[in-house]
Amino acid sequence: MFAGHVEVAFAIGRAQRRANVGVFVAAALAGLSLVIHVFTVIGMALAPTGRCVGAAGQRIEEGLAMFSHIHVGVSDFDRAHAFYAPLMGELGLRQRFFDPDRRWAAWQPSNGGRPLFIIGLPFDRQAHAAGNGQMTAFAAADRPTVDRAHRTALEHGGSDEGAPGLRPHYHANYYGAYFRDPDGNKLCVVCHEPVVVPPGA
Numbered sequence: 494m495f496a497g498h499v500e501v502a503f504a505i506g507r508a509q510r511r512a513n514v515g516v517f518v519a520a521a522l523a524g525l526s527l528v529i530h531v532f533t534v535i536g537m538a539l540a541p542t543g544r545c546v547g548a549a550g551q552r553i554e555e556g557l558a559m560f561s562h563i564h565v566g567v568s569d570f571d572r573a574h575a576f577y578a579p580l581m582g583e584l585g586l587r588q589r590f591f592d593p594d595r596r597w598a599a600w601q602p603s604n605g606g607r608p609l610f611i612i613g614l615p616f617d618r619q620a621h622a623a624g625n626g627q628m629t630a631f632a633a634a635d636r637p638t639v640d641r642a643h644r645t646a647l648e649h650g651g652s653d654e655g656a657p658g659l660r661p662h663y664h665a666n667y668y669g670a671y672f673r674d675p676d677g678n679k680l681c682v683v684c685h686e687p688v689v690v691p692p693g694a
Contacts, residue, residue, distance in 0.1 A: 562599070562609035563629055567676045568621040570596040573612050576649045576674050583642045584631055584682065586610070623677035630681035636668045642682040643670035650675040 567573035570593070581588070581600045589599040589609055597613025610629070615621055633639045640657045647653060655671030663669075669683035 558606075558608050560608040562607065562611055564611040564613065565629060565674075565678050566615045566621045567612050567674070567678075568614075569675070570598075570612070570614060572650065572675050574598055576646070576651060577612055579645050579649055580642060581610070583638065583645050584633065585638075621676055623673070623679070628671075628679040628681055630669075630683055633682050633684040635686065636684050636688065639668055639670050639682050639684050643672060646672045646674075646680070651680075654679060 574591070577598070577600075578588070585603050586600040587603055589601040591598045595613070597611060599609045599611040601607065601609050610631075631642070633642065636657070643653075643657050651672045651674055653672055655669070657670040658668065659665075660667045660669055664685070666685055666687045667683060668685075669681055671679065671681050673679050
C-alpha cells in the first residue's frame, strides 16, 4: 500500500517539475522576444539620420537627392562650355570636372556631392538634337539670381524663351526665367521663395 502511494507521489512530483520547466521556458522566450524588440526599436532610433531598417533588414534611404546626374547633349563643346561656365557661376555651382579631350564637363552644388549637371557630346557620337518638351530647371536662392542668370545666358549666346517674372499659374511665389542654350536645349532658372520684407521697411 505505501509503495503505491510513493509511486503516485513521485509521478505527481515529476509532472509538476515538467510543468514548472515549461512555464520557465515560455517565460524566458517571452522575455527574450521583448528584449529583441526593445533593441530593434533602439537601433532604429539611433540609426543615422535619413536611414532606417526595413522588416527584411534592407536599408531604406530617405531624403536622398532625386537625381544622381543630368546630362545635356551639345554639338560644339567649346561653345557650350563658354555658355554654361558663367551661368553656373551665377547659380553658385562649382565645376566638378572639365575634360576637353573627352569633350565633357560637369558642375555640382557648392558644398560638393550630387546631383551633377553635365554637358558633353552625345555618347553615340551622332548629331545632337534638342528635344521638344524637355527642359532642365535650376533652383535659384532668390529672385535677383534669376534675373542675373537670365541676363548672363543671353549675353553668352543663349536665346530668350521667357523673361524673369512671376508665374502665379504654377504657384504664388514662382519666379522664373526661360531661355535656350546655343544648341537649343531649353533651360529654366526659378526661385520658389517669397520676397522677405525686413520689419519696418
